[in-house]
Amino acid sequence: MNTTAIKEISFEELLLTREDVIPLLGGESEYAFLMHEYLDTLFEQGKQIFQIMGGYLVFDKLTFNPEIREIVIGDVNFDVKKIVFNMLKRSSKIAVFVCTAGDKIHELSRQYMAEGDMLKGYVYDLFGSLVVESAMDLVQQSLRLEMEGEGYKLTNRYSPGYCGWTVDHQKKLFSLLNQNFSFVTLSDSCLMQPIKSVSGIIGIGHDVKHNDYTCHICDSTNCLYKNLKKHG
């Protein structure tokens, strides 16, 4: 049976600190103090700004076709390419996930930019990305707890658009989700709204691996997070 878990996550639960943000903005540089004021406001008002929702749906009806690196989840087939296929091929179940930080952070960011405060807008934008990734860490954590009880382990999370897996597959991925996931919608061009959202899959099995450090398998050359922190 497919199990669904969706939850609202409060900003406080993320336990974010300045130390999580500053490295993404260039480290403890000479100009860091200019951004502290913005970060103070974000930490103070985070509770009102962020509407964080995340969830997953676990599928156990799976087929793996190694010759074409295809994974069939339910009745939907995904040509996930080599890296993702190899990481997931020993899974007994696969969780499809979505997570969002809500619309407001993007709106505020662009409002500040339009008012001419590009730096503030940029800090808000970056913070929004950090929030959605951290919230997804929590969603993944609760999946791990749920699955550990049954003796399962999890792989890292993988998203359409990464590791050679095409973004087009967002449509197929969303077709697997039910109306409980309507807090994130997908446009014709495969753009999720709110902008600060992530989607993807996680493998679950007795014989799957989680890599703490994943940058070496990723093909991105200009990633903001490259080698900065562990993710997924």
Place this chain on the structure above:
Amino acid sequence: MNELLEKLSLAVESGKISKLSPYPPAMKGLDGADELCQQALEAGIKPEVILNDALIPGMGRIGKKFSDGKAFVPEMLIAAKAMSAALKHIKPFFTSGEVKRKGVFVIGTVMGDLHDIGKNLVAMMIEGSGWEVVDLGVDVKPEKFLEAINQHPDCVIGLSALLTTTMVNMEVIVKQIRAQYPDNKILVGGAPLSHDFCKKIGATFYSSDPQGAVEFLERSVA
């Protein structure tokens, strides 16, 4: 070079906005781009000279540092703020026609895409290099680009996209522009793009960062 212009150029590059601004700490209490630009005008230096010999080179140096991985986005944004504090004094001369811009640059995030941080950075840096920038916003349809070219016949066009699924919309836009305006230059950029893709869709130039675009525009007016 004139000492005042040198100071002004450095103020822009370092992001020293005005006398009161606390950044950079090493320039505390000194005049910023705002005051220095005013002083340069009062000293009788032509606005065009101020723009070309101080402001644009200052912005150029920070753009180059970013491009070389020696500066982060925030430093570029702070410099741009200093630049606009100075430009405020030059703007009346643009309006009167005494100072001419290098040309018009029309930029937009292509239809289907809402990502605009990169586009905004590019727009800002190109404005700081002496161009008039017309920003069409996000999710821009081909018709809107055509309309803008109609209004600014000699403009250079910039297209931005952040996902491979919206990058393909660039091709549609480039085709439609080319059908009516075969000679306008089209610049493309965004995380998933490449030189090959630029060539394939018939755009003029691809750059992975704002500085590359600035340098291309520089060559194209030379």
